[in-house]
Structures are given as C-alpha cells and as structure tokens.
Amino acid sequence: MKKIFVLFLAVLMIVSSLAACGQSSNSTSSNTSTAGTATGAKALDGEKPELKYLGYNVSFDPNTDGMAKIYEEKTGYKVKYNVLPAENADEKLLMEVASGADYDVIQVSVSQFQTLLSQGALKPLSDLLNQHGQDVLKGVNEDSWKACSGPDGKIYGIPYKYPYPTEVTTFMVARMDLMKAAGINELPKTIDEFYNTLVTLKKFYGDKYIIFTGPFRAASEASVNWDIPQSITSAFGIYNDWMVDENGKVYYMTEHKNFSKMIEFMQKLSNEGLIDRDWAVNNTTTVNEKLSAGKAIIAASNRVGVAVTTPIMTGKDGLGLKNEDLGYIGALAGSDGTCKYMKTEAINQVTCILKSSKNAEHVIKWINIKQQNQLYLNIGVEGTHFTYDTDGSIKPINPIFAEERGNSYWYLNSTNEEEFAKQWPSRVRKSDAMWAAFDAVTNKANKETPNIFVDNTFAFMPSLENYSKYNQSLFKATSDFTLQLIGGTKKIGDLKTFQSDWTNSGGEKIRTEMQNWYNEFYGKK
Amino acid sequence: MFMKKKKTGTPLEASEKVMIVISYIIMSILALCAILPILHVLSKSFSSASAVTSGSVLFWPVDIQFETMKYVLKETTFLHSLKNTIIVTVLGTIISMVVTITTAYPLSKPSFKGRKVFIMLYIISMVFFGGIIPAYMVVRTLGIIDTFAALILPFFIVHFNMFIVKNYFEGLPESIEESAKIDGASDTRILISIVCPMSTPVLATVAMLYAVNYWNNYFHAVMYTNSTEMQTLQLFTYNTISNTQTIVERLVAGNYSNVSIDGIVSAVVVLSLIPIVALYPLVQRYMVQGITIGSVKG
Numbered sequence: 132m133k134k135i136f137v138l139f140l141a142v143l144m145i146v147s148s149l150a151a152c153g154q155s156s157n158s159t160s161s162n163t164s165t166a167g168t169a170t171g172a173k174a175l176d177g178e179k180p181e182l183k184y185l186g187y188n189v190s191f192d193p194n195t196d197g198m199a200k201i202y203e204e205k206t207g208y209k210v211k212y213n214v215l216p217a218e219n220a221d222e223k224l225l226m227e228v229a230s231g232a233d234y235d236v237i238q239v240s241v242s243q244f245q246t247l248l249s250q251g252a253l254k255p256l257s258d259l260l261n262q263h264g265q266d267v268l269k270g271v272n273e274d275s276w277k278a279c280s281g282p283d284g285k286i287y288g289i290p291y292k293y294p295y296p297t298e299v300t301t302f303m304v305a306r307m308d309l310m311k312a313a314g315i316n317e318l319p320k321t322i323d324e325f326y327n328t329l330v331t332l333k334k335f336y337g338d339k340y341i342i343f344t345g346p347f348r349a350a351s352e353a354s355v356n357w358d359i360p361q362s363i364t365s366a367f368g369i370y371n372d373w374m375v376d377e378n379g380k381v382y383y384m385t386e387h388k389n390f391s392k393m394i395e396f397m398q399k400l401s402n403e404g405l406i407d408r409d410w411a412v413n414n415t416t417t418v419n420e421k422l423s424a425g426k427a428i429i430a431a432s433n434r435v436g437v438a439v440t441t442p443i444m445t446g447k448d449g450l451g452l453k454n455e456d457l458g459y460i461g462a463l464a465g466s467d468g469t470c471k472y473m474k475t476e477a478i479n480q481v482t483c484i485l486k487s488s489k490n491a492e493h494v495i496k497w498i499n500i501k502q503q504n505q506l507y508l509n510i511g512v513e514g515t516h517f518t519y520d521t522d523g524s525i526k527p528i529n530p531i532f533a534e535e536r537g538n539s540y541w542y543l544n545s546t547n548e549e550e551f552a553k554q555w556p557s558r559v560r561k562s563d564a565m566w567a568a569f570d571a572v573t574n575k576a577n578k579e580t581p582n583i584f585v586d587n588t589f590a591f592m593p594s595l596e597n598y599s600k601y602n603q604s605l606f607k608a609t610s611d612f613t614l615q616l617i618g619g620t621k622k623i624g625d626l627k628t629f630q631s632d633w634t635n636s637g638g639e640k641i642r643t644e645m646q647n648w649y650n651e652f653y654g655k656k
Numbered sequence: 657m658f659m660k661k662k663k664t665g666t667p668l669e670a671s672e673k674v675m676i677v678i679s680y681i682i683m684s685i686l687a688l689c690a691i692l693p694i695l696h697v698l699s700k701s702f703s704s705a706s707a708v709t710s711g712s713v714l715f716w717p718v719d720i721q722f723e724t725m726k727y728v729l730k731e732t733t734f735l736h737s738l739k740n741t742i743i744v745t746v747l748g749t750i751i752s753m754v755v756t757i758t759t760a761y762p763l764s765k766p767s768f769k770g771r772k773v774f775i776m777l778y779i780i781s782m783v784f785f786g787g788i789i790p791a792y793m794v795v796r797t798l799g800i801i802d803t804f805a806a807l808i809l810p811f812f813i814v815h816f817n818m819f820i821v822k823n824y825f826e827g828l829p830e831s832i833e834e835s836a837k838i839d840g841a842s843d844t845r846i847l848i849s850i851v852c853p854m855s856t857p858v859l860a861t862v863a864m865l866y867a868v869n870y871w872n873n874y875f876h877a878v879m880y881t882n883s884t885e886m887q888t889l890q891l892f893t894y895n896t897i898s899n900t901q902t903i904v905e906r907l908v909a910g911n912y913s914n915v916s917i918d919g920i921v922s923a924v925v926v927l928s929l930i931p932i933v934a935l936y937p938l939v940q941r942y943m944v945q946g947i948t949i950g951s952v953k954g
Contacts, residue, residue, distance in 0.1 A: 185882065190899035192884035201899050213882035215804075217898040223879065226789060360840060416918065417711070419932045424710030435904050438689060439709055450704040451950070 168640075181209045181491050182497060185227075185237040187480065187609040188217040189541050197540050205508060206500045208493065215367055221246070228252050228485060236484055236494045238544060242594035243276075244288050244481035248281055252482045254491055255285040263495040264289075266502045275653070277652070279481055280593035288481035289498060289545045294555035297584045298474040299572045301347060301361045303460040304422060304437060305429045307450060309340065321398065321464045322366035329405040332428055343532030344407040344421045345431030348414050348493045358617075361448045361472065365462035365583065367393040370473040372606055373645060375588045379653075383638060385609060385630060396619045411614045425450045429460070434565050439563030454567060461572035464584055470583040472576070477590045482544040498544045505547055508536065509539045511555050517557060525557035533561040591652065595644045601637025660809035668899040693928075701923035703723065705916035727912050728927060738931075741871060744888065748808040748870040756818045761847050763818075764825035782815035788879070795880055806880035807888065811869055817862045825851060826859040846950055855869075864936050864942040871932070889928050895926045 186193065193199060193212040193325065198476060203209055213234070216223055224243055227234075228250075239247065239362060244488050245255050260268050271290060280289035310328070313335035314414050319325040332342045357364065364370065367389035377383055400406045406412060407427070415436065423443040424428040430442065443449040445489045464470040482498065484491045501508060510517050510525060516532045527533070540558070556574075576583060592598075612629050615621040668676070690830065700708050704719035709910040712718055728734050760769045763775060785791075789812065800806045829850060836846050852859065874890040887895070896903070902916045907915055 188895060188899065190732070190895060190902040192736075195885065210895060211883075215882075215896045216878045219878060226792050226879070227882075229789070230793050420711035421710055423706065424712065435901055438904050438907075439917065443706040443709050446706055446913070448704055449710070 145301055147561075149323060155341075155451075157289050164298065179208050180235075180493055181489060182235045182494060183213070184234060185213045185215065185224075185232075185234045186541065187238065187240070188214050188220065191538060191541075192246060193538075193541060196540055197535060201535075201539075202501065202508065202542055206497050206505050208497045208500075210497075213254070216496075223611055231487060232485060233487060234485060235488045235490045236482060236498075236544075238291075238482045239479050241478050241481055242599065244279070244483060245386065245594040247483065248287050252485055253281075253283070253287045254488065255283075255287055256289065256484065256495065257285045258287060259484075259491055259495045262291075263492055264499045266496070266499050266547070267545045270502055270547055270550070273546060274591050275548070276383060277480060278478055278593065288476045288483040291480040291482065291545060292478050292548055293541055294546065294548075294551050295573075296552065297472045297573070297581070298475050298569075298579055299461045299472060299576050300475055301357070301431065301433045302360050302462075302568065302572045303343075303345075303360060303429050304432045304568070305458040305460055306425075306427075306438070306452075306456065307334070307458040308456040309428050312451075318460055319591050320460045321462065321466065323466055324364065325363075325460070326396075326400070326405075329400065329429075333403070333405055336428070338404075339422055340516060341407045341427040342419050342425040343429045344404050344413065345410065346429040347412065347418055347433055347436060358613045359393065361465050362431075362460055363396070364393060365470050365472045366465040367396075368465065368469045368471045369393060370471040370585050371589075371590060372602075372609070375649060379649065381642055381649055383609075383633070383642070384634065385612075385626065389469075391623050391626065393624055394613070394616045397613075397656070398619065401617050401619070406617075423449060426603075426607045434568060437564045437568045438562050441567070453527050454563075457567070459568050459571040461576050462580075464580075464583075470580065470586050471585045472583045474584050478588050480544075501542075502545050502547060506554060509536060509543065509551075510557055511536050525554060525560075527557050527560050528560060532557075537561065562606070588649065592645070592648055595641075595648060597640040597644045601641055605633060605638055605641070608633070660839065662805070689755075696872045697886060697922040697925050700919055701926045705914045708916040708919045721914050723912060723914045724923045725927070726867075726918075727915050728920060728923045729802065730922075731912075732896070733887060733892060734889075734924065734927060736885070737887045740886060740905060741889040742931075744804060744807045744873070745870040747804065748811060749863055749867045751869075752812060752814070752817075752866045753859065754797065755813050756821055756866075757847070759813060760818050760821035761843075761851065762865055764822045777904075778818065779814050788819055792879060800880075802886050804886075806854050807873065807876055807886075808870070810876055811866070811873070816867065817865055821855070821858055821862055824855055828854055854881065861942045864939050886937055893924055893928055897921055904921075 137230075145212060182400050193214065200214065221243060223604060224237075224239065225246065228247060234367070242255075245380075256264075275290040275292055276286055279286055279290045290655065291399050307318075310316075310332065313332050314333055315328055319328045326380060329342050332340075336342070342579075345360050347360065360368070367387070369384050369387050369389060373381060374384065374387065397406075401410070405422070409417065415647075418430050418432070419440050421427040422432070423440040426445075430440075444457065455624045460473040462470055484494055488494065510527070511532060513519070516536060517527045518524045527536075556569065559569045608629075611623065612625075616623065616625075662864055692715060695714070697712050699715055699717045701723070702717040703713045704721050707718035720946055745932050749916050763771055763778075765771070768774075795801060795806050795809065798805075798809070800809065832850060832854075833846050841849070872890065873888070874894065877886075877888040877891040881891070900921070903917050903920055907917075
C-alpha cells in the first residue's frame, strides 16, 4: 500500500514539474490588488519592463510576426502578446479579469470595454495620459474621448477609431465587357439609371446570365448584413437601421417614409427577373462564386470581396478579363436626387489598463511612442515602403510594403486620427483589386459627391442594455421580413403588423434607451 | 455476392433478399453522405483558387495545385498547433493512465480501508461539477494558465474511465494475486507484473478514450490558454475558419495568387484529419470495445 502511495506521489511530482515547465513565465501573479501602480508621476528612466498584452483574435502569431520586432526596436519595449479566442471571447475575458488577470494592457471591443468599466475593473487614465501620453491625448478627437470616459468624467480607455470616415464600404461590381456588348457604356449613377441598366441587360441576355446577384452578407465594419445593398438603400435615404430625423427623434428603418418605396423597387426587380432567384439564400461565398465564374453581370460586393474575385476574373485561369472590364457602382442617388451613405467612424477597439496592472505608466508611454512613430510603424520608410503620389497621397511599394507592414493594423492602439485618415488609404493599395474599387467608389464619392456622407449618430454609443439584448434579433426579423416582401410571400400591407410585433419585441425599449443616450450625448432636451 | 445461401443450405426468401438489398442501399447512401463531404473538402484543398472561388470543384480537384497545402504548412501555425496537440495527447494519456490505474487498483480491493468513502467522493465529484469559473480559478491559482499542464490536469482522471478499470480489476481472479504474494511480490510488483498485463484489453480501450478526449479537447484550450504558442489543433482550426478576412489580407500581402480562403479552410480540415485517419485502423478494435465496455459487470 505504501508503495502505491509513493507511486501516486511520484505522479503528482511529474505534474508539478510539468506545470513549472509550462510556457507562462509570468504565472505567479493571481493578485487582484488594485494598488499595482501608485498615482502620480514616477520615474520611467530605469529598465523597461516586459509588457503583457491581450488583444483580439487573429489568424497569425503576433509574437513571431515581423511586426513584433519592428515595434520592439522602435519603442524599446518587449511585449508578450496574447489573444482572446475567436469564440466566447466575452466570457473568457470576464473570467480572466474576475480571477485577477495580470495583463498590463488589453485591447477590447467597445461593448467589452463598457462591461469592464461598469464592473470597476479599469484604471482611470486621465492623469497617466497627461503625464506620459500627450501625443495620444492630442491625436484623438473629443467625441472619441467622450465615448471612452466613465460617468465620473475620467478617461478609462484609449479609442482606436475606424481610420477612414468617408468610405463607401459596400458597392456593386459590374462586368463592363458584357454591359458594353449590350450597348451600355456608362455606369448608372441614379436608381432609375440602374433599373434601366438591368432591364437593358435582361432584354439583351435573357436568362443567359444572372443580371444582378446579391446580397453580400459579410461581416463588415458597419456590423450589419444588409439584405438590400446599401448602394440601393442610399437612393431612398436609408443609411442605417437606426436613424435620427431633423427634430432629433430616433427612428427605425422600417419607419422611414421611403421604406415602402424601397421595397416596391426591389419587388419590381424580383418580379421582372432582374435579380438573382437565390437572393434570399445567397451568401458571400455564393455571390463571389457567381461573379467569378462569369454567371452574373452585376454583383454586390465589398473591399474584401473584390480582393477575392478580381484576381480570378482577370487571371488567365479565370475569365481572362482586363481591369477595365470591371466597373464599380457606388451609392446610387434617388429619383429626387437623395443619396445618403453613413460615415464609417465607429470606434473599433478600446485599449485599457486593468487596475491590477503594475506597469500602467510604461504602457501609456509605450502607446505614446507608437503614436509618435505612426507613419514608420504602419506605412514604413519613404523610398523603401512607399512613395508620395503627385497628388500627395501615399503609394505603397509592393511587395515589401505588404510583407513588412501588412499586419501592422493588429498592433495599433491609438492613432493621430487626422493624420491616419490620410495615411490609411495606402494600406488599401497593397492590393490592386482593392484599390481599383476603393478609387472608383470611395475616392470618387469624396471628390464628386462628398455631401452624401451622413454622420454616424450612434458611433460613440456605448453598449446599452436593451440594445444589446434585442437589436440583433430585431435586425434579423427585419431582414427576414424584407426578404419575404421581396420574394412576394408578404405584402407591404403587412408592414403595420410587423411594426406592432417589432414594438412588442423590444423595439420600443431600444428606441427609448437610444433617445435618452442621444439627448444626453448631444446635449439635447 | 451478398445473397449467398444460408449456412443451413436453405435459399434466402424473396422478402429477405429485398430487405438485404434495401439495407445495402441505405448503408451505401449513408456511406456516401459521410464520404462525399470529405471528398469535396479534399478536392477543394488541391484545386486552384479560380476553380474553388468560382464553385466549379465538386468531388475531384480542378487544376491541381499544392500551393494551398504549402501555405497552410508554411505560413500558418498549423504544424506548431499539431505539435502541441500531440504533446498534450501523448503526455496526457500516459499520465492519465498512471493515475487511473493507481487509483482504480486500491479501490478494487475490498480490504482497502475507507474504500467506500473514496468511491463515494469520486461518485459525488462525477455527478456534481463545481462549474466553469471555480474550475478556472483552480487552474489559475495553480499558476498553470497557458501551459501544457492546464490542458492535461482537468482530464487527469476521468471518473468514468477509472470505474471501468476498477470494475475490470475486481473481476480478475484473486487467487493469482494471492499466489504472487506467497512468492513475495509487493503490491506494486503485482500491479505492474500481473494485474496490468492481464488487463490489456480494458487498459488499451481506456487509453484510447483518454487519447480521443485529449485530441478533441477544444473547451479547455479556449479557457486555459491565451498565447498562439499554446494553441492546439482544434483551436487553430476554429480560428482559421472564423478569421477569413485576415486570411484575405495575408493572401494579398503574400505571393499566393493561386490560393483561396475556401481552399485554405479545406486544407486545414484535411490536414487535421490525417492523424486520426491514419490511426483509426489501428485503434478501431478498441473504439468498438469502448462503446460496449461500460456494460462490463460491476
């Protein structure tokens, strides 16, 4: 018996040694103390500590990627990067924090930030930013800071805003070779021209091609998957699920005066066989397939979509098209000239420091150094990684730019928002396909019709209780209803019943909540 | 071929023949249902980007290429994740077996004082789980977060497996052990030299159950690891499938013009299947035993 006990002890020892041999070099701290850093200035001239970082999930190893070394060389700080899982990220984060995580700095989503803030897990950053982060303070605009502040007015997070506010994120790709053969030489700019284009193509090609395929249901920065492409909704003045009228009243897209007209337009396209029969079941992959296989003439897409389809359509193994055989249709204008497209200025990520962090000052200093070197770290060296175009815009030198700065976006915590908006488009240029679409749609809109961009009123809205609880299911219900309307299984007269269901399923609760936030944030009564 | 005469010599009746034909048809359909998706995924992983993206790949590769496999093996952390999973599976299975055997053996002896109390404790902890957060806090307090130990310790001993082994040990003839004792063998010697060799079938089955548990373990990898360095194969596969946008960015950045996202996802699935498919014929016997072993008399 004794020997069995000895054997058991031996096994326990094996396990202990296994634990000791593990990867975590910093496993000693399960300290939940909030006294990790003293307030007030502290000399940071000594040795720079290794920082422990937690970021969102990514498909490459941020520790071994070339960017880690570049950041380390420039900032002088060695950083151990960790990532949240792709699934159950919220649960994992909360569990780690609740059990005394020892990260020095974490980058989380806005809703995760709000949760951590409400639980009192975050360190206020106002004083630290004043002492060590002057560049960070200056680079971020007031509204962004306001969105990352607590009820006490102190800053608790450093926002990373979507870098380019006036981007037409979703658009349509058109086969110009087929359009020209049908006698259409110009891309449509208005909803009426678009309809006429589809009709002409249908008359010319009959059922040989799918005239217009979509929708492009892909996760995007706008966070919603529209069943009617935003290039079309823009013509009806609908630019978001929630909008605010001129009197400051919050309303839902189904309440928009043009919602019925928009549905009727889509029904007309469906009845006349101008849109894909599989419209209700299409997804990103099937739309990409139909476009790149040469089955569709016009397809809904986005920047990532064209990065997939264009190389195939223009490749010798694919359709063998030339670049000029592809056209891009951006936000269409309505019959009355209406065209509204929402700005993409939401906060993507928030960097914050847990109360248990022992290196808060160093973290702020590290982020500040990164921001001081924003151009070098994200775009590179002039002449090596990029050159300036004649119009002053940055043109990357490929492939070195893509190879040496391709993954820099993951390492960003804060930017000089104004400067970065000018620098960021160069990152789109790492792919010719992405740039062709960006130039034809976004740059064109900014030059010719900059007034189409509407402010994202709720860009800085925190995670509200009812919004988090009901909005996703309401959006899904609206999408289903929209598809039923387009398919003809529901009639526009059913909108009243839908609206009533919507109200009872949390819609009204969200509206009240959003209205209160809107009034408070924008100082309205 | 399958409609042979019965062994007794009486020919099959018409209704029996019909049933056999129907059974074969159903089994063939089911087999196809299992094989065709694998063939589809396999074909996609070896087809050109244009063929995959334009949806022209079905059950045979179109424009065969190996760039996708090269990408997964060279540009991703697949091999590292595979290595992690193999370490966890091999080390975990060995440790679990040692712990399970050394726990089951004394508990199988009626002479062991306090046996019922220990068994009751095991049963209680088998039925009532403390919850995810307490489990996480235990792992964290032990200081093993983001280590191999965190992936092995929670499966250290699976009660069910331990009881299977205990029941088997109880069924062994006591007389053999007694004669060994008369010859002067210690308890440890009896366990190692007599009991274990006599229990090979159950030990092999339980080892396989442990190995499958460790190999498929996804939840613990999500909860107890943070770094990409410690990523297991299951976690890597999930992350690859859910991070397609990042993959597009990487394809654009690299020189992989003939590689598509769907191709990469397919290649990851195929590569992660290979070890299991290679081992399955060897362990199939124990897999079948594993299904029925719970019915061993207690």
